[in-house]
Amino acid sequence: MMMAKHYLQIIVIFVCFLAIPLSYSQNTQAKITMYGTIEGLTIYPNPVSNGKIYISSKKNLSKYIEIFDVLGKKVYATSLSGKMMDVSRLNIGVYIIKITENDNTVTRKLVVK
Secondary structure, eight states, X not given: OHHHHHHHHHHHHHHHHHHHHHHHHHHHHHHHHTSOOOTTOEEESXXXXXXXXXXXXXXXXXXXXXXXXXXXXXXXXXXXXXXEEEOTTSOSEEEEEEEEETTEEEEEEEEEO
């Protein structure tokens, strides 16, 4: 009887610990979807083979660019006031590019060949 009581307490504690992270991840997901979009955003060419990409939007405001490798490590960051960005220092591979313009943030996949 005593053993069953301990098992029940352990199960209740375990369920409580599982419920906390699940509710947190749902709230985090909701926050992620609240980011705006950048109207008319284009990134080309993608895949990049000549070391230069062009990033433009309908408003063409200055942008803050961050590039992350597939492990999430930031490998490059810059402010961009024009359209052309030099990515020739990046190794061949797949990256995530995060573009922020006027408090709106968008992420895209970037392939460097």
